[in-house]
Amino acid sequence: MRKMMASNIQELDTPTLLVDYKKLTKNIGEMSSFAREQGIALRPHIKTHKSIHIAKMQVEHGAVGITVAKVDEALVMASGGIKDILIAYPIASPQKIKRIVQLLQENINVKLAVDSVEQLKYLQKELEETPFTLEVWIKVNSGLNRCGVEPGKDAVKLAQAILFLSKLKLGGIFTHAGHSYGATSYYKIEQIGAQEANAVIESANACEAAGIPISVRSVGSTPTYRIAGKVKGITEIRPGNAAFFDSIQVGLGVAKEEDCALTVLASVVSKYGEERIVFDTGSKALNLDKGAHGNSTVNGFGTVVGHEEITIERLSEEHGVGTINGHTNLQMNDKVQIIPNHACTVANLFDEYVVHDDGKVINRWKVDARGMNK
Amino acid sequence: MRKMMASNIQELDTPTLLVDYKKLTKNIGEMSSFAREQGIALRPHIKTHKSIHIAKMQVEHGAVGITVAKVDEALVMASGGIKDILIAYPIASPQKIKRIVQLLQENINVKLAVDSVEQLKYLQKELEETPFTLEVWIKVNSGLNRCGVEPGKDAVKLAQAILFLSKLKLGGIFTHAGHSYGATSYYKIEQIGAQEANAVIESANACEAAGIPISVRSVGSTPTYRIAGKVKGITEIRPGNAAFFDSIQVGLGVAKEEDCALTVLASVVSKYGEERIVFDTGSKALNLDKGAHGNSTVNGFGTVVGHEEITIERLSEEHGVGTINGHTNLQMNDKVQIIPNHACTVANLFDEYVVHDDGKVINRWKVDARGMNK
Structure with a gap:
């Protein structure tokens, strides 16, 4: 591969999005090894990379399928040859359901998140127009307070409702502990991971006590998957960010700086005196994220590798202003x-x-599902 | 036009980026009218819309040319037929200068921001390899403390350095009062606008006292252009956001909600009890901006039109969580x-x-320079 494109990253124009091939491969391998050691399935979330190539690497390393948030993402990944897709988002729109039916027509093993009886009605109605049944997974709320039914008896009620619907079949129960991103210590992440697993297991056990078998019990954000994935009764993990890692994961104590596979190559635009330095990477290249769901362990808007003396204090659209x-x-x-x-x-x-591999450019991959937000 | 695509915006899948044609045309017209009344030039910043179509509308309404931040943006706009372009960014990279030379080869009337002697050296060196001279405009710092030389004698020093360089010619002095976005009252914006104009005029006068004529004196962010643009001696304004306006401009008192031409069409994903509602627009559709450069007059992550009872409290990537x-x-x-x-x-x-026009879809325009960030 090196012979094909032998330029060094230092020769590239900026800003450019870089992936360190060795680190990416190592990160993907470590998710897979963990799942294999626990005897559970891995279904990585591809919203992180939106790349068919990286999704395929993950499947080659043993992932049973992928997780997506958007129907567009599912269509792009299916077009790239991925056959097993969980849409982890509670979709009720007839327009979007029609596009999910497209995936069923293409023999994609697609599963959809559900979290309300009203949504079930929309799904049943649209699917009645087709020859297909759709596998659904109940999303339970494990503390993020975003989507999902409450664990336990609310999950059982929804499971019972699904049993009455001819076009839906219940495949599993899952949750996303996104509030782990707001944790202020690794101890707190451990607590959240335990609660996350418990919310799913409690719900699955309650369903089984009511005579409804639950084969898939799925958990695992990047901060929590190594905790929740070890709990007995859990069958699947769905980390996304762990393919790349980032400064928030480092801040949370989940990864080390040297694990981070994704960087933005930036140029120094100018230095103003001895205090201020400006990079050509503003919010349109680095975004304004300081930590999802309340996290504030990061310092500035990104970590300048090898330059601890610089803090990117401010981003405007095209300027990253460092002190x-x-x-x-x-x-x-x-x-x-x-x-x-x-x-x-x-x-x-x-x-x-x-x-790149040690700074040598070895390939270019499209961000296939970038902007595919419907 | 209506006959061509007669669907209503309510029939569109979501999230979708909408532009209200009448509001856009009115906003563009008002910038132009202001400039005409003051007898000054208008050079709108197209980083806001990144659309060739909208840039051309602005030129048809009397803009003398456009402002861009990125060389990519300049190349895209030139390919669309825009002939007069200020790159308002201090570029010194040989790679990027070579791409600016491309614009000169295409007979584009391109001008580049400069703010340091070191940058001048890179420009002179690269241009010596070509038959071209490049028009440069001195950027002065009027309080944003991002880029730019200090007004007055530092501007004169830089102007004198330009005179010695065979491949550069000095065309003007300009500034950007982006710190107006951090203003806590309209009175404060008036003060910043006056300082903005003064920083340019003081610098231009000092240059002229030293025998260096300055024909273009350019100012005007969206919050300040109607203030700074009225100051005697100013010859040009460069508002960008005023084509669309947004919740931050409303928060600053610069625009009214009904002036805002850009909206994101979103769907209700679900309601959870009587307190929580979730939209399919997270940070990948609405961004996390709460106000550039320190502004905090906005409430939540966007304004849900006609639904004052809802505040979008949290954004994750694909979820907008409202209370x-x-x-x-x-x-x-x-x-x-x-x-x-x-x-x-x-x-x-x-x-x-x-x-759209009153909710009827009348056209689709590409965001031509989206992601063109080099």
Whole structure:
């Protein structure tokens, strides 16, 4: 591969989105190894990378399928050859359901999140116009307070409602502990991971006590999957960000800086005195994320690799304004790699990944589902 | 036009980026009228809309040319037929200068921001390889403390340095008072606008006292252009956001909600009890901007038109979580228009504008320079 495109990342124009091939492969491998050791399934969330190539790497490493949030993402991934897709989003819109039916027509093993009786009615009605039944998974709320039914008897009620509907079949119960991103210590993440697993197991057990078997019990955000995935009775994990990691994961204590596979290559636009340095990466390249769901463990808008003396204090659209603490050897036109705070939203701003190995450009991959937000 | 695509916006899938044609045309007209009344030039910043079609509307309404931040944006706009372009960004990278030379080769009347002697050296060196000279405009810092030389004698020093360089010619002095976005009252915006104009005029006068004529004196962010543009001696304004306006401009008192031409069409995903409502527009559709450069006059992550009872409290990537204050008549699958906090960064997340007139879809325009961030 190196022979094909032998340029060094330092020769690239900026801003450019870089993926470190070795780190990506290692991160993907570690998710897979964990799942294999626990004897559970891995269904990574591809909203992080939105790349068919990376999704296929994950399947080659043993993932049973993928998780997506958007129907557009599912269609893109199906077109790339991914056959088993959970849409982890409670969709009730007839327009969107018709597009899910497209996936069924293409023999994609698609499953959809459900969390209300009203949504079930829309699904049943649209599917009655088709020859298909749709597998649904009940989403329970494990503390994020966003979507999902409350665990336990509310989950049983929804499961019973599904049994009465000819076009739906119940496949599993799942949750997303996104509030782990707001944790202020790793101890707190451990607590949230335990609660996350418990919300699913409690709901599944209550369903089984009511005579409804639940084969899939799925959990696992990037901060919690190694905790929740170890709880007995859990059958699947769905980490997304762990393919790349980012400054928020480092802040949470979930990853180390050297694990982060995604960086934005930036140039120094200018230095103003000894205190201020400006990069060509503003909010349109790094985003304004300081931590999802309340996290504030990160310092500034990204980590300038190898330059601890710099904090990116302010982002306007096209300028990243850094303060220099002490002295920096950086000069006008120098290039740096910035680990973004939130890899998922940053990947969504770029059209392609430039893939490198120790700084040598070895490939370019499209961000296939970028902007596919319907 | 209506006959061509007669669907109503309520029939569109979501999230979709909408532009109200009448409001856009009115906003563009008002910028032009102001400039005409003051007898000054208008050079709108197209980073807001990134659309060739809208840039051309602005030129048809009397703009002398456009402002861009990125070389990519300049190339896209030039390919669309725009002939007069200010790159309001201090570029020193040889790679980027070579791409500016491309514009000179295409007979584009391109001008570049400069703010340091070091940058001048890079420009001179690269241009020496070509038959071209490049017009440069000195950027002065009027309080944003991002880029720009200090007004007055530092501007004169830079102007004198330009005189010595065979491949550069000095065309003007300009500034951007982006710190007006941090103003807590309209009175404060008036003060900043006056300082903005003064920073340019003081610098231009100092240059002229040193025997260097300055023909263009350019100012004017969206919050300040009607203030700074009235100051005697100013010859040009460069508002960008005023084509669309957004919730931050409303918060600043610069626009009214009914002036906002850009909205994101969203669907209600679900209602959870009487307090929580979820839309299918998270940070990948609305962005996390709460106000650039320190502003905090906005409430939540966008304004749900006609639904004051709802505050979008939290955004995750694909979910906008609203709280309901009292009662709402909104139900699952209902569609609403959300005025984003920051129109410029939201337009950058979508591939196209759906243009409507009173809710009837009349056109679709590409966001031509979306993601063109180099």
